[in-house]
Amino acid sequence: MSIVAIILIALGVSAAITFTRTPMYESKTQIFLTVDVRDTTDAYAALLFASNRAASYATVVKSTELAEIVKDQLNLKESAEVLASRVDAEVVDTTSLIQITVKAKNPRDAETIADRTTKEFIKYVGGLETPGGDLGGQSQILAQITDNASYNPNQVSPDVALNLVVAGLIGILLGIGLAIARELLDRTIRTADHVAELTESPVLASIGFDNDIRSAPLLTDLGGFAARTEAFRLLRTNLQFIDLDHQPRCLVITSAVPGEGKTMTSTNLAVALAQTGRNTLIIDADLRRPRVASTLGLDPAVGLTTALVGKTEIHDAIQVHEASGLHVLASGAKPPNPTEILQSKITHDLILRLRSSYDMVIIDAPPLLPVADASVLAKLADGVIIVVRHARTTKDQVNEAINRLNHVGARLYGVVVNMVAKRAIGSYYYYYYEETSPSGRGDKSGSSKSNGSGRRRA
Structure with a gap:
């Protein structure tokens, strides 16, 4: 709650008390x-x-x-x-x-x-x-x-002006106090500095909150200059500088907890890559709550699990999103043992086979903290991108997620901050722009600060 809101509440309470006396x-x-x-x-x-x-x-x-x-x-x-x-x-x-x-x-x-x-x-x-x-x-x-007894036609109480002034001062003090307390006690990710406290991996992109996400979830639903489109173009561009010597061909997109927007992020990143002409495949490996196929308007019934059990050939299980040219391997039927399936050698061999057939494979994985599935998949990919939700995901959750990746020896390529409020969108630009130079560690001396937003188009 903002300081202004608290002041208005204090004034409202004071006015209600004053004018009812x-x-x-x-x-x-x-x-x-x-x-x-x-x-x-x-x-x-x-x-x-x-x-x-x-x-x-x-x-x-x-x-x-x-x-x-x-x-x-x-x-x-x-x-x-x-x-x-x-x-x-x-x-x-x-x-x-x-x-x-x-x-x-x-x-x-x-x-x-x-x-x-x-x-x-x-x-x-x-x-x-x-x-x-x-x-x-x-x-x-x-x-x-x-x-003698005086006659005073002016009321002496309640003192409207005094009460409102006092209420305003109390509101200001309470607002400032709560703001300080929130700053001290708030453990959520709100700026690039908060990410930097947890990992040396860069913020690859910040994606603003969009009220139209439900009606227009995909980049193909948006105009070429929409803010969300620009954010994913930037993410696509920054991926080119993650490792110049060993360009990644297989990425796992996950989050610490559910509700961070990792499926929407992985799907739109895959769409953005496919729009450049790269042969791109997205795999819905969230076998518990699959959403990739439904987001793209495709059939979720045939996919990864049906191919793994031999009910269909892998090339028959892969669908194509016509609007973008993206290849999609849906989750298929929900199995009773998702973790065991993802740990199996046949899954490992299938992913190796697919990554050799595509320029880029994006794997949409379950959240890291509730289940072990994402940790299993992380070992099969070149690296991992964690999606965090601005002002919702806590530092402790992200730190634990990173620890789980470190425990299995997975490489964290970077962080995508999702659903960023418009007033806070600029708090991430300088950091990831600074940290995504060709050296992979950032170039603070260049002109990367000059345009304020740090946006670049691929």
């Missing part, structure tokens, strides 16, 4: 406490006495007992406890002045309650300070109103 208005009044003395020598002592008393009387103003008196005088419906909660009093620093603040649902009620509270408080003080509690006597403390 009852507006409150306030009225203020002020009382001065003094001691009646005739001898000026006692004036200073009397001032100290009144100041000390002020703190105590500020508490009395907020008492339930005084609120009960005001409630009865004004015939208010609310309880004395609720009324007392809306009354506040504080002593002005270094004085014997008490400022009383009363809140109510409308400004006129606030003024009326403040006025009555002040007058009843003066009477209350007179009773408390009369010697011996004699109400007919003379009170030692004199309370006088210095400021």
Whole structure:
């Protein structure tokens, strides 16, 4: 979730709370406490006495007992406890002045309650300070109103502007905090640097996310200048520089886990190779969840397994995709033991035979982590390309997949990052363009950085 989204949520919550609360208005009044003395020598002592008393009387103003008196005088419906909660009093620093603040649902009620509270408080003080509690006597403390109850037509709560500003600041802080936390805790592949942390093999291509992938899955369904077409042209070109001394003729395309788009990648790479006139074969070796034939609109029933068990000759099992000229060996019938079939010598011999008959053989293999099939096939090919899904495949998954390839001695040619968000597509270009020079290790000094995207057409 972006920082902007979090800010908007915070503002929305604040606005909802603010505009559903009852507006409150306030009225203020002020009382001065003094001691009646005739001898000026006692004036200073009397001032100290009144100041000390002020703190105590500020508490009395907020008492339930005084609120009960005001409630009865004004015939208010609310309880004395609720009324007392809306009354506040504080002593002005270094004085014997008490400022009383009363809140109510409308400004006129606030003024009326403040006025009555002040007058009843003066009477209350007179009773408390009369010697011996004699109400007919003379009170030692004199309370006088210095400021009458004010009338303020503007609501004091909720403070709409303040609440929204505070909510915005909280949203910003939360957004930044979550962004930092996500950056620290996120273990998914998001940039070329993340790939570089796991392997020295290059990022061969980054393929952007395409909403039209379901309706137009193949390069033959797209225009010549579509972004996805350009990405596979780049992948096709970069394959030429993987190993100049020993050009690969058989590649396994796999992924760490399901759902990374490895079948679509292997199929379109094979189509891109066939479009250049190269004699290209794609083998659907995912015997558990075969999809190559259905993606190309061909018959999946006859293929690899039917040829292996001798139900059909291999040349009869291979179909041709008319739009591209690609040769396709579908998976055939699903066997109960896919791994054992792929490990068999007859499968090994068949792949050796096919690679000698084609310029390029692409093998679509199952994911590496769930099953061992891809590791078995990797030993039969020149090398492996791993497809990872941007912001979905984790570093741990890719690292484990690479470890499995290393364990069987397979060669990892590179990584294809699939379904890359448009805003992140540029984060991969510099790396794979830098890393795919004829030396196979990259040339950082050339003009490969100049065009920004790093795209080249075959």
